[in-house]
Amino acid sequence: MDDTSAPPAPGRTRSAPRRARVTPASLASVVIGGMLLLTWFWISLTLLLTGIGSLPALGSGFLLLVPWVVAMRAAVIVERRRAVAVHGLEVIVPARRRSARTGFAGWLHGMWLDVCSGWFWKGVLHHHLAMLVAGVFALLSLVALxxxxxxxxxxxRHGALTLGTVELPRWGLAGIGAAALVVSLLMLVLGALSDRGLARAMISGSEEDLRGQVAELAVRRQGAVDAAAQERLRIERDLHDGVQPRLVALGMTLGMARQSIRTDPDRAEELVTRAHSETKAVITDLRQLARGIHPAVLTDRGLDAALSALAARSAVPVDLQVDLPRPLDREREAVAYFVVAEALTNITKHAGARRASVTLAQTEDSLRVRIEDDGRGGARVHRDGRSTGLAGLTDRVRATGGLLEVASPEGGGTVLLAVVPLPDAAPPRSPATPARVAVPAPEEATR
Structure with missing residues (x-):
């Protein structure tokens, strides 16, 4: 597996239909920002400066910088969602580069890619400026209050108040109190407007973010085109190498039977019987070809049942785990199905594996499909016109804005991980218990 970073994750535009106005939520956000200025603002700066200062000491500063980066990544996400929920802004999420590695190394590499990106530091700066601005206005509001x-x-309690030679009557003190209260509310309003303006300027989106979206959409379009081309070539190959010769042979058999009907009825009957058997075989081939385009069971019974059927037909024992608390759209169901189908086909034909496992897990924003076997390894993505199975899967997953990771060291088995982003508007349903099916290999199946 190489160390190059994967294509950026797709940017998504989220907008709120509400008009820009000061709301109780925006006023409360200023108060919370003031509280964060007195606590988290200084903790964050201390972690950053201490971590940087401790780097020369055998890199011990990483023990502080890594938690700080994790916290900042979460803070940037929270600030974006707050801008949408509180201020009603339209936020364009910039394209994010994802690591093509797996495990802990992939997590660290992904963190490094975030640290090297401009959107991360822009979000960090906005987070601290937002706390600073909100804290100043919250402090002024508190003083006025x-x-x-x-x-x-x-x-x-005391009535009139004498300050030197000036006497303030009770009504004068009440007027000062009312004016100070108005000033206190005014500071909160100004804080909310300043916070909104800061969010609009720094995180609501820019031409650079839009260019990143356009570039990502171009990559996804190319992936769709490549996937369609690979599928067309596969269908042509299956028809040319499989169905077409059998249909030609069937026609020849029926022709010989017609010629033998009067001269040799027994021979004609034998040929017709052979043609009948060949017809059923051709129908089976056509059914398999149609299943390769879009399996009927996927439409009729859903992804879980379709994957169970794949596992049952596999010559290698498959441990299947499916956790889909929300239904998927047809495109992502098809992508997940074909990733599993192609992976199990490769395992059966090339891996020499004794067992395989398939795991589907659905998170808030993505579908993760993981296929693992204990075979000989060495799988690679080829685009040489011969071994194009993984290349076709890569293009199909890329067309959805996701990525396909292949980890296959020689002699160490193969791990295939497809990460498919989910659309924002996925209809919820009640959580289901993950299905775990262990399917043994048929005894008569050959490897």
Whole structure:
């Protein structure tokens, strides 16, 4: 498996239909920002500066920088969602580069790709500026509120107040209290408007983000074109090498039977019987070809049943685990099905494996399909016109905006991981218990 980074994840545009206005949620956001300024703002700066300062000490600063980066990644996501939910802004999520590695190394590599990206540091800067701006206005609002409370308290408890040669009557103190209260609310409103303007300027999207989206859409379009071309070549190859010769042979058999009907009825009957058997075989081939285009069981009974049928037909024992709490659209069901089908075909033909496992897990924003075997390994993505199975899967997954990872060291088995992003509007359903099916290989199957 190479160390090159995978294509960027697709940017998605999320918008809120509400008009821009000051709401109780935006005022409360200013108050929360003030509280974060007194706590998390200084903790974050301390972690960053201490981690950088400790790097010369045998790299011990990474023990502080790694948690800080993890926290900042979460903070950037929270700030985007807050801009949509609180301020009603349209946020364009920039394209994010994903690591093509797996495991802990892939996690670290993905974190490094985030740290090297401009959107990460722009989001970090916005996060801290938002806390600073909200904290200043929240502090001014608190001071004005304190002045209002003191003025009203003095007016109620002591009446008129004498300051040097100036005497403030009770109504004057009440007016000062009311004015200070208005100033306190005004500071919160100004804080909310400043926070909204800061979010609009720094995270709502830019021409660069749109260009990233266009580039990603071009990659996905090319993946769809390549996948369609690979599928067309596969169908042509199956028809030319499989069905067509059998139909030609069937026609020749029927021709010989017609010639033998009067001269040799027994021979004609034998030929017709052979033609009948060949017809059933051709029908089976056509059914398999149609299943390769889009299996009927996928439409009739869903992805879980279709994968169970694949596992049952596999010559290698398959451990199948499916966890799909929400239904998938037809495109992603088809992608997951064909990834599993092609992977199991490759395992049967080339891997020499004793067992295989298939795991489908659905997260909030993606579908992860993992196929693993204990075979000889050495699988690679080829585009030489001969071994194009994995290349076709790569293009099919890329067309959805996802990525396909192949880890196949020599003698170490093969791990195939397809990450397919999900659309935002997926209809929910009640969580289902993950299905776990262990399917033994048929005894008569050959490897």
């Amino acid at each position: 304190f002045v209002s409370w003191v003025a009203v308290d003095v007016a109620v």
